[in-house]
Amino acid sequence: MALQSLDIKRRSATTSPTPSVREPSVGAVAKLIDVSKCIGCKACQTACMEWNDLRDEVGTNVGVYDNPADLTEHSWTVMRFAEYETPQGDLEWLIRKDGCMHCEDPGCLKACPSPGAIVQYANGIVDFHQEHCIGCGYCVTGCPFNVPRISKKDHKAYKCTLCSDRVAVGQEPACVKTCPTGAIEFGTKEVMTEHAQARIADLKSRGYANAGLYDPAGVGGTHVMYVLHHADQPTLYSGLPKDPQISPAVSLWKGVAKPLSMAAMALAALVGFFHYMRVGPAETSEEDERNAEKEVSHE
Amino acid sequence: MSETARPRTLPRYSASERSNHWVVAITFILLALSGLAFYHPAFFFLSHLLGGGYWARVLHPYIGVVFFVCFALLALRLARHNAWEAKDAQWLKQFPDVLANREERLPEVGRYNALQKLLFYVLVLSAVGLFLSGIGLWREWFAFSVGTVRLAAVVHALCAFVAITSIIVHIYAAIWVKGSVRAMTRGDVTWGWAWRHHRAWFRQMVKGANK
Numbered sequence: 001m002a003l004q005s006l007d008i009k010r011r012s013a014t015t016s017p018t019p020s021v022r023e024p025s026v027g028a029v030a031k032l033i034d035v036s037k038c039i040g041c042k043a044c045q046t047a048c049m050e051w052n053d054l055r056d057e058v059g060t061n062v063g064v065y066d067n068p069a070d071l072t073e074h075s076w077t078v079m080r081f082a083e084y085e086t087p088q089g090d091l092e093w094l095i096r097k098d099g100c101m102h103c104e105d106p107g108c109l110k111a112c113p114s115p116g117a118i119v120q121y122a123n124g125i126v127d128f129h130q131e132h133c134i135g136c137g138y139c140v141t142g143c144p145f146n147v148p149r150i151s152k153k154d155h156k157a158y159k160c161t162l163c164s165d166r167v168a169v170g171q172e173p174a175c176v177k178t179c180p181t182g183a184i185e186f187g188t189k190e191v192m193t194e195h196a197q198a199r200i201a202d203l204k205s206r207g208y209a210n211a212g213l214y215d216p217a218g219v220g221g222t223h224v225m226y227v228l229h230h231a232d233q234p235t236l237y238s239g240l241p242k243d244p245q246i247s248p249a250v251s252l253w254k255g256v257a258k259p260l261s262m263a264a265m266a267l268a269a270l271v272g273f274f275h276y277m278r279v280g281p282a283e284t285s286e287e288d289e290r291n292a293e294k295e296v297s298h299e
Numbered sequence: 300m301s302e303t304a305r306p307r308t309l310p311r312y313s314a315s316e317r318s319n320h321w322v323v324a325i326t327f328i329l330l331a332l333s334g335l336a337f338y339h340p341a342f343f344f345l346s347h348l349l350g351g352g353y354w355a356r357v358l359h360p361y362i363g364v365v366f367f368v369c370f371a372l373l374a375l376r377l378a379r380h381n382a383w384e385a386k387d388a389q390w391l392k393q394f395p396d397v398l399a400n401r402e403e404r405l406p407e408v409g410r411y412n413a414l415q416k417l418l419f420y421v422l423v424l425s426a427v428g429l430f431l432s433g434i435g436l437w438r439e440w441f442a443f444s445v446g447t448v449r450l451a452a453v454v455h456a457l458c459a460f461v462a463i464t465s466i467i468v469h470i471y472a473a474i475w476v477k478g479s480v481r482a483m484t485r486g487d488v489t490w491g492w493a494w495r496h497h498r499a500w501f502r503q504m505v506k507g508a509n510k
C-alpha cells in the first residue's frame with residue numbers, strides 16, 4: 001500500500017529518480033529486538049495477526065515450541081526457539097523473533113522485475129505492494145534471510161511491513177506495542193543503536209563477553225536489529241546468517257550483466273543495420289540463374 | 300531458359316518443416332519479449348503484449364515448454380545437415396570475404412554454411428540451458444533450493460542473451476541474403492540462389508536433373 005505521508009526512496013525495476021526532496025529529519029527508523037529480554041510468549045506474533053488481519057491455518061505441533069513452524073504468507077513473524085549447550089555445559093534457550101530485516105540494501109527489491117512492486121520508504125522500511133506483484137518469486141531469490149513467501153492463493157509475495165501504515169502516522173509497530181517485557185523497541189536508527197550499546201554493556205557486565213549488536217554491514221545495515229548475547233555466533237539463533245549478503249549470483253544477474261547484455265544485443269542489431277547500409281544486399285542475379293542452368297545442361 | 304520464364308527452383312523445406320520452424324519462431328519471439336520484460340525495466344512494457352506482468356509470468360514457462368519440444372523436433376530433423384567439415388573452418392577464416400559479399404573466393408558451401416552450423420550448435424546448447432534453468436525458476440510446479448534457483452536465474456539470463464543475440468544474427472542473415480526467406484515461406488529456392496550461396500548442395504540436388 002502506497003502511503004502519501006512516506007516518500008519512496010527506492011522502487012523496484014525503476015531507472016528514473018524517485019522523490020528525494022523531503023528527507024526525514026530524524027533519519028531512518030529501526031526496530032531493536034533484544035533477544036536477551038525475550039520470554040518467547042509470542043504476543044508479538046498475535047499482535048501482528050491482529051493488526052494485519054492475518055489468520056494462518058491452524059497447523060499441527062511439530063514437537064517444538066515453534067508455532068507456526070515457519071514464516072508463511074499469513075505469518076509475517078515467528079518465534080524460533082533454539083537450545084544451546086554452552087561450553088560450560090549450561091543450557092541456554094535462544095529465542096529469536098524472525099521476520100523481514102528491512103535491509104538498507106534489500107536483495108528482494110534488487111531482484112524484483114516488476115516496477116513498484118517493492119519499495120523502500122525514506123525511513124528505511126521495505127514494503128511489498130502486492131497490487132504490482134506478478135508472482136515470479138525473484139524476491140525470494142534475492143533475499144539473504146529467506147523471508148518473502150508466495151501465497152498459493154493469489155501468487156503474490158508477502159512479508160512483514162514493519163507496520164509501515166502505523167509508522168506513517170507516528171505509531172510504533174504492533175509487535176513493539178504489545179511486547180510485555182520491552183524486548184522489542186522502536187525508534188530512530190540512531191537512538192536504537194545507542195540504546196543497544198547500553199544493553200550490550202549491561203550484558204557484558206553479566207558475563208556475556210561476546211554480546212553485541214546485529215546490524216549486518218553486508219546488506220548496508222538493517223532496520224530490524226538484534227541485541228545478541230552471542231553476537232560472535234549469530235547462527236546459534238536458528239541460523240541467523242553470520243555475514244549476510246546479496247548472493248553474488250543475484251548481484252551478477254541484476255548488476256553488470258543487465259547493461260552489458262542489453263548493449264551487446266543492441267550492438268548486434270546496429271551492426272546488422274550498418275552492414276546492410278554499407279555493403280547492400282547479397283542478391284542473386286540473372287547471371288547466377290543462367291550459370292546454374294548452364295552448369296546443369298553441360299553435365 | 301527464356302528471358303521471361305521464371306527461374307527453376309529446388310525444394311528446401313517441406314510444409315511440415317516450415318510449420319515446425321514457424322512454431323519455434325513465434326514461440327521464441329513471445330518468450331524473448333516476455334523474458335526481456337522481466338530482465339530489464341526498460342522492456343517491462345513488453346509484458347503488456349501477453350496481458351501484463353502477471354500473465355506474462357504465468358504464460359512464459361508454458362510457451363517455453365512448447366518452444367522446447369518443437370525446437371527439439373526441428374533440431375533432430377536438421378541435425379544431419381549440420382555435421383562440421385574441414386572446409387567450414389576455411390570458410391570461417393575468410394569471414395571478411397563473407398561480409399564483403401565476395402562469395403566467389405570462398406570454399407563451396409553445402410546445404411548450410413559454417414555460420415549456420417555454428418548457429419545450430421549454439422541454439423541447441425542454449426535451448427537446453429534455457430529449458431533446464433527455466434524448470435528451476437518455475438515456482439508454479441517446482442520447488443528447488445534457493446541456491447539452485449539463484450544459479451538457474453543466472454544460467455537462464457545468460458542462455459537467453461546468447462540465444463537472442465544469435466537470433467538477431469539469424470534474422471539479419473535472412474534479410475541480407477535475398478531469396479532466402481522464400482525457403483521458409485514457400486519451401487523452395489531458385490537455382491541461381493542455390494548455385495550462388497550453396498553450390499555443393501546445388502550440385503548434389505540437380506545431379507541427373509537434365510539427364
Ligand code: HEM
Nearest residue numbers: 330331334335337338356359360363430433436437456459
Ligand atoms: C525452454 C523453456 C523455458 C522455460 C520453462 C522458461 C521459464 C522461465 C521462467 C519460470 C522464468 C522466470 C519468470 C517467470 O516466472 O516467468 C523465465 C524468465 C526468463 N526467460 Fe524463460 N523459459 C523458457 C525459455 C525461454 C527462452 C527460449 C527465452 C529466450 C528467448 C527465455 C527468456 C527468458 C528471459 C530473458 C527471462 C528473464 C530472466 C531474468 O529476469 O533474468 N526463456 N523463464
Ligand code: SF4
Nearest residue numbers: 100101103107108143
Ligand atoms: S530481509 Fe529479505 S525481504 Fe526483508 S528487506 Fe531484506 S531482502 Fe527484503
